[in-house]
Structures are given as C-alpha cells and as structure tokens.
Amino acid sequence: MPVVGIPASIDNDLAGTEMSIGVDTAANTIMQLIDRIQDTSRSHRSCFLIEVMGRNSGYLAITTAISCGAEFAVIPEYSCKMKRIVTELNDRFVKTRDNSIIILAEGVCSADTFMKRMLAERRAEFEQEIRITVLGHVQRGGIPTHFDRMLGARFGELAVTGLLQQETGSMTALTKGRTTLIGLEEVIGKKRHPAPELMRLARNLQIDFGDPVEV
Secondary structure, X not given: OOOEEOOEOOOOOEOOOXXXXXXXXXXXXXXXXXXXXXXXXXXXXXXXXXXEOOOXXXXXXXXXXXXXXXXXXXXXXXXXXXXXXXXXXXXXXXXXXXXXXXXXXXXXXXXXXXXXXXXXHOOOOOOOOXXXXXXXXXXXXXXXXXXXXXXXXXXXXXXXXXXHOOOOOEEEEEEOOXXXXXXXXXXXXXXXXXXXXXHHHHHHOOOEOOEEOOO
8 A cells, every 4th residue: 555654743753854743833832831830930939840741852841941941951862960950959049040940851750750859869958849740631732833734734735746656655754944755764763852953052051951861
C-alpha cells in the first residue's frame, strides 16, 4: 500500500523535520498557562515547579523556559544537579529575587519525584514556598495556532500530491522553512533533540539547564 506519513507530535521529537503538527499550539498553551502562574509566583514570593510534556525531548520545556523567562529548565538531554538548583534558589531568595519558575520535562521524572529530591538537598535556611503544577493533557487541547493550521495544510497537500505521483515510504517534513518529502528510513528509530543554537540562546539568557548527558 502506498504510504506518505505526516509528522504529528507535540514533543517535536521526530527526526527529519524541524517541526511537527501540534508543537506550536502546545507551546503556546504552555506559555499562556505559565504566564498566569507567574502572577501568583510574584505576588506570593514563591517558586513554582511546572511539569510539561516531553517524554524523550526537552523541546517544549526549553522553548517555553525561554519565552516565559523561567530560571530553570530540567530536560532529558541535560543533567541538572539538584544541589545547584537548591543553592541558586537560596541565593535568589536571600537577594529578594524571591519568585522562580522551574520547568520540568516529564521525561526526566515526575514533579513529585523531583520535589522529593529537592527537599533531600534542601538547606535549613531555605524557606521559600515551592508549589507543584502539572499541566497534563491540557497541553494537547485548545485552539490550533495559525502556524499549525498552515503547517497541517502544507503537509496534507504535499502528502496527497506525493501519493498521486506514486511516492511511497516517505514522510512530509519542514526543512529551512520549506516542505519536502524524506524517506521513512531517515526517521524510524531516530530522535530529534533541541538544536545547539537553541541551547546556546537559553544559556545566554541565564536559564540553568545543566550539563549534557553523557551517552
């Protein structure tokens, strides 16, 4: 049977394409929710630990950390030392920079597990209130963004055109802003992770995400 696949994963972890359908909508939903949480974080002088989706990729966590100005992003591709996080939170609280956001990708661990590890490293003088918010499946719903609607239309049109031209065993992809077809052998069994320039941007914006995980 002729097959042309279309990438649809909010984690943006499919190899071969710069973006999958649903990623932009999920990121916008997360961004809006974190913006609302930040209002409480500032007024209550508290730290919020926010768990977002991202089983194998930290794309959603790192990009929303950048767009929302979070202090920490904990993602599968990097190892974030718990002691360092606690120390930095302590220093921020002492210096009256007393509201912080930690964005945790679900692929690292659950928010409850992360909190237990944090409390194990917690100093006696660390008195800041820490609250957990798990965004859950609300990230998968909502009104599709203009970008996602256009991407869906572009991918759908290319897939049908490809099938009419006897194309098979391939997938639609976005590469340098252009749609194209790539072989499924370039996709299956491979993972896409946040690009190095994205990580450089986060580091230059002083978002702490740790050190690369050694494979």
